[in-house]
Amino acid sequence: MLYPILIILALVGVAILSNRATRECRWREYRRDGRSLWRCAACGAETETSNGKPPKTCLRHHG
Numbered sequence: 519m520l521y522p523i524l525i526i527l528a529l530v531g532v533a534i535l536s537n538r539a540t541r542e543c544r545w546r547e548y549r550r551d552g553r554s555l556w557r558c559a560a561c562g563a564e565t566e567t568s569n570g571k572p573p574k575t576c577l578r579h580h581g
């Protein structure tokens with residue numbers, strides 16, 4: 519009776535991974551020295567902007 523549980527766990531895992539792959543970055547802002555440091559909650563990328571707005575693209579694929 520373990521297989522149904524394993525299947526459910528596998529489906530949940532795939533759903534989470536696929537969501538992560540397709541979901542856009544979720545930038546969170548951290549103020550630092552008058553600038554905005556943005557950290558992506560989805561992939562962990564960090565960047566700074568000078569206009570106070572979050573980046574539009576995910577930086578995960580840019581090294």
Ligand SMILES: [Zn+2]
Nearest residue numbers: 543558561576
């Ligand atoms: Zn990201």
